[in-house]
Amino acid sequence: xxxxxxxxxxxxxxxxxxxxxxxxxxxxxxxxxxxxxxxxxxxxxxxxxxxxxxxxxxxxxxxxxxxxxxxxxxxxxxxxxxxxxxxxxxxxxxxxxxxxxxxxxxxxxxxxxxxxxxxxxxxxxxxxxxxxxxxxxxxxxxxxxxxxxxxxxxxxxxxxxxxxxxxxxxxxxxxxxxxxxxxxxxxxxxxxxxxxxxxxxxxxxxxxxxxxxxxxxxxxxxxxxxxxxxxxxxxxxxxxxxxxxxxxxxxxxxxxxxxxxxxxxxxxxxxxxxxxxxxxxxxxxxxxxxxxxxxxxxxxxxxxxxxxxxxxxxxxxxxxxxxxxxxxxxxxxxxxxxxxxxxxxxxxxxxxxxxxxxxxxxxxxxxxxxxxxxxxxxxxxxxxxxxxxxxxxxxxxxxxxxxxxxxxxxxxxxxxxxxxxxxxxxxxxxxxxxxxxxxxxxxxxxxxxxxxxxxxxxxxxxxxxxxxxxxxxxxxxxxxxxxxxxxxxxxxxxxxxxxxxxxxxxxxxxxxxxxxxxxxxxxxxxxxxxxxxxxxxxxxxxxxxxxxxxxxxxxxxxxxxxxxxxxxxxxxxxxxxxxxxxxxxxxxxxxxxxxxxxxxxxxxxxxxxxxxxxxxxxxxxxxxxxxxxxxxxxxxxxxxxxxxxxxxxxxxxxxxxxxxxxxxxxxxxxxxxxxxxxxxxxxxxxxxxxxxxxxxxxxxxxxxxxxxxxxxxxxxxxxxxxxxxxxxxxxxxxxxxxxxxxxxxxxxxxxxxxxxxxxxxxxxxxxxxxxxxxxxxxxxxxxxxxxxxxxxxxxxxxxxxxxxxxxxxxxxxxxxxxxxxxxxxxxxx
Amino acid sequence: xxxxxxxxxxxxxxxxxxxxxxxxxxxxxxxxxxxxxxxxxxxxxxxxxxxxxxxxxxxxxxxxxxxxxxxxxxxxxxxxxxxxxxxxxxxxxxxxxxxxxxxxxxxxxxxxxxxxxxxxxxxxxxxxxxxxxxxxxxxxxxxxxxxxxxxxxxx
Numbered sequence: 001x002x003x004x005x006x007x008x009x010x011x012x013x014x015x016x017x018x019x020x021x022x023x024x025x026x027x028x029x030x031x032x033x034x035x036x037x038x039x040x041x042x043x044x045x046x047x048x049x050x051x052x053x054x055x056x057x058x059x060x061x062x063x064x065x066x067x068x069x070x071x072x073x074x075x076x077x078x079x080x081x082x083x084x085x086x087x088x089x090x091x092x093x094x095x096x097x098x099x100x101x102x103x104x105x106x107x108x109x110x111x112x113x114x115x116x117x118x119x120x121x122x123x124x125x126x127x128x129x130x131x132x133x134x135x136x137x138x139x140x141x142x143x144x145x146x147x148x149x150x151x152x153x154x155x156x157x158x159x160x161x162x163x164x165x166x167x168x169x170x171x172x173x174x175x176x177x178x179x180x181x182x183x184x185x186x187x188x189x190x191x192x193x194x195x196x197x198x199x200x201x202x203x204x205x206x207x208x209x210x211x212x213x214x215x216x217x218x219x220x221x222x223x224x225x226x227x228x229x230x231x232x233x234x235x236x237x238x239x240x241x242x243x244x245x246x247x248x249x250x251x252x253x254x255x256x257x258x259x260x261x262x263x264x265x266x267x268x269x270x271x272x273x274x275x276x277x278x279x280x281x282x283x284x285x286x287x288x289x290x291x292x293x294x295x296x297x298x299x300x301x302x303x304x305x306x307x308x309x310x311x312x313x314x315x316x317x318x319x320x321x322x323x324x325x326x327x328x329x330x331x332x333x334x335x336x337x338x339x340x341x342x343x344x345x346x347x348x349x350x351x352x353x354x355x356x357x358x359x360x361x362x363x364x365x366x367x368x369x370x371x372x373x374x375x376x377x378x379x380x381x382x383x384x385x386x387x388x389x390x391x392x393x394x395x396x397x398x399x400x401x402x403x404x405x406x407x408x409x410x411x412x413x414x415x416x417x418x419x420x421x422x423x424x425x426x427x428x429x430x431x432x433x434x435x436x437x438x439x440x441x442x443x444x445x446x447x448x449x450x451x452x453x454x455x456x457x458x459x460x461x462x463x464x465x466x467x468x469x470x471x472x473x474x475x476x477x478x479x480x481x482x483x484x485x486x487x488x489x490x491x492x493x494x495x496x497x498x499x500x501x502x503x504x505x506x507x508x509x510x511x512x513x514x515x516x517x518x519x520x521x522x523x524x525x526x527x528x529x530x531x532x533x534x535x536x537x538x539x540x541x542x543x544x545x546x547x548x549x550x551x552x553x554x555x556x557x558x559x560x561x562x563x564x565x566x567x568x569x570x571x572x573x574x575x576x577x578x579x580x581x582x583x584x585x586x587x588x589x590x591x592x593x594x595x596x597x598x599x600x601x602x603x604x605x606x607x608x609x610x611x612x613x614x615x616x617x618x619x620x621x622x623x624x625x626x627x628x629x630x631x632x633x634x635x636x637x638x639x640x641x642x643x644x645x646x647x648x649x650x651x652x653x654x655x656x657x658x659x660x661x662x663x664x665x666x667x668x669x670x671x672x673x674x675x676x677x678x679x680x681x682x683x684x685x686x687x688x689x690x691x692x693x694x695x696x697x698x699x700x701x702x703x704x705x706x707x708x709x710x711x712x713x714x715x716x717x718x719x720x721x722x723x724x725x726x727x728x729x730x731x732x733x734x735x736x737x738x739x740x741x742x743x744x745x746x747x748x749x750x751x752x753x754x755x756x757x758x759x760x761x762x763x764x765x766x767x768x769x770x771x772x773x774x775x776x777x778x779x780x781x782x783x784x785x786x787x788x789x790x791x792x793x794x795x796x797x798x799x800x801x802x803x804x805x806x807x808x809x810x811x812x813x814x815x816x817x818x819x820x821x822x823x824x825x826x827x828x829x
Numbered sequence: 830x831x832x833x834x835x836x837x838x839x840x841x842x843x844x845x846x847x848x849x850x851x852x853x854x855x856x857x858x859x860x861x862x863x864x865x866x867x868x869x870x871x872x873x874x875x876x877x878x879x880x881x882x883x884x885x886x887x888x889x890x891x892x893x894x895x896x897x898x899x900x901x902x903x904x905x906x907x908x909x910x911x912x913x914x915x916x917x918x919x920x921x922x923x924x925x926x927x928x929x930x931x932x933x934x935x936x937x938x939x940x941x942x943x944x945x946x947x948x949x950x951x952x953x954x955x956x957x958x959x960x961x962x963x964x965x966x967x968x969x970x971x972x973x974x975x976x977x978x979x980x981x982x983x984x
Binding site: 010015016019020022023073074076077078079080081083084087088091092094095098099102238239240243244246247248249250251252253254255256257333367368369 | 852856857859860863864867868871872875879882883885886889890891892895896899902904905906907934937938941966969970973974976977978979980981982
């Protein structure tokens, strides 16, 4: 208890800052400052005008000299008064900043690369603010009302109404003191917010009701705190870090001019895309570039990575560091010139000119002595030059090995392997640095920086949850492109969409809504119509499928799981192996699912796997690297990222292809010929096979239920080596389709006739009456339990459709008629 | 100000955008005490720090140390290469041209260094003046208030 008496708010180093804030806050000071400057300039101009007028008008011509002089001293006096106020405000502001930045000294040290221990922690002004303005020991209220606390809550998706409601309806008040903070070593807003979260269950519950768990809260807090700190640090324009960025004169006096290079390249070290106030995102890659360029000779770098990963961003970040002198001494004063390779090739027109120009450029760079040449899309340049008959690499070779020149070449991974890697010298001349897709954390900070820019431009405000959702949605639903490009694209598209919607706060659901609009994938809140459909999915499917309850149940469950968002997001929506004889409705189930759930039968695509048996099966499916040809499967899922994919006669495909599906079903993606990941997470895979159908027949004929012999059938398929056990296990469900019994087949016949009736009515306005005669005729012709529904479909075509066609041609049936077929119609030849 | 407060028109607590609101007198007195102890103590160190930053900036901006280090280098690497086959005339010509380039280099560099040093000294002296003014600043403010009022009231 005696400790409690020790720490008072008055004893904190930031105490005067808090009093100042209470009396004359930062924002008001700034307003004052601006107003004073404006009025001072006004009075100064008036004073100057009067003064000069007085000088130029002779006293005898001016009857009111006395008044004039009086006016002059009046404006002079006002100006001096304003000036004194201004000086006063300036002094207070300096005091404020001095106290603030002394308080943040350890953060500043940390930013400059110092360790935590350099300067001791002090209670930060943000936390102290909460305690200073606390009323009746209600720390939560004070937190929610503090500027940064409120910002944190908005980042979590709360607006003042809901916060106020929470504050009014709480049951308990959390009583904590500054001593508790010292004891728990809580000094920063970040720690403080989390402290509240852990020690005040009502607060955590309030957040949780809006779906904000600890992870989201921590993320939102970190983001809000970082934004706040960044804006404060940006105000420190007098620091060396900031002054350094202004640049310097005379550093290039020792280096040669680059007249020709200036025409074919531009300098990205000056002002380029310098992310002056941005967090740096490619530290590891930039360090590797630095160390590669530090070699005594052959100091060249080949940056390879997929388009959209941010390969060029690495170069820009490196350029920025060079510009701000944040690199080892031998790289200082370098100029990074981004070469316009298209211009060089296009303007050369013929071999001789191209070669001469390239040599001149390289010579100039070598002579200048401080040039790092950057070739974006180096592979295109090499192939472009090749089309003119020039071997660009051969020409560059002597330069690449000399210490006089540095080159950074950029190439897409696949093109690098195709165009450059076959040239063995590449790997000795260049240090390879591959730029991988950044992982979650880095993308989040990229997105957060992007969001801040958009917030200023569009007047919207992103919640932390929306940023996370953008990341997830881009990963899961946007199949084109790579991360982080597709995530930032999505972010950029959402801001104007919100402006259109006249909504300011971007929440998770807004992101999902936009994704739904863009991709047509049903994500986000489930609307009532959809809810109804999901509930009655089985019934709707049964309208088209006879029997097969197990199959329909399994498929419906998978779809519901996916839509509710409880499925494993790393796998496809669902994957099923349908086993059963032909004609029992396997394909029809897939079609029905596409029609009912995805709203159109077109949402089902089909791959006849029996076509992929030979040695070239894999090549034809995922494409061939050597031939540069894309594969059927990769193309199909690119055009068709969402829906049902039917893999017909799956057992007939080669073992290699079956292995491909092991990873497809398990991980929800595969790598195509170029090594690009192709996302198949939004697809329901239905593989069909009639393996084991004889056993099914036998058991049905022996009166056994399929349920009881399922394991036996699966085991026999495995034993015969038709499908591997690990593949069978990868499917969400292996479903046996019952052979159709007579009554089922009659039911199928009825459905088929009904479909025909509808078609005739819609397309020819003919009203066909489906009577017993038709059914009897179909049963007679098409009942074949061994082959299920197929013979029945044939019978419908051959019997009924044939008869109607003949009647239509002969004119016996005409548009608008009701047609009832009789036995005699079928007996006619 | 936080963007959120602007966008969502939060009902900002009275203390946040107030001036001279219910601040007890003893707090204001304590603020003044703190202020003056900073003004006549730590502030000198703070100003010194900022001052030295600006002096450093002058040296940095005019690249004075780099230019001194490369004072006799030829201007922009311009110059001729000596012939491979010895020819006294050409060697002499080349020598003169290269000497000239170095001379140009030295002149331009000295000029920039000169300007840089001039700026640095200017900044140094301005800093000295500010340091001196800082001490009398409170009196100065009071003085100009009095002068201002006198001018307004009595002309």
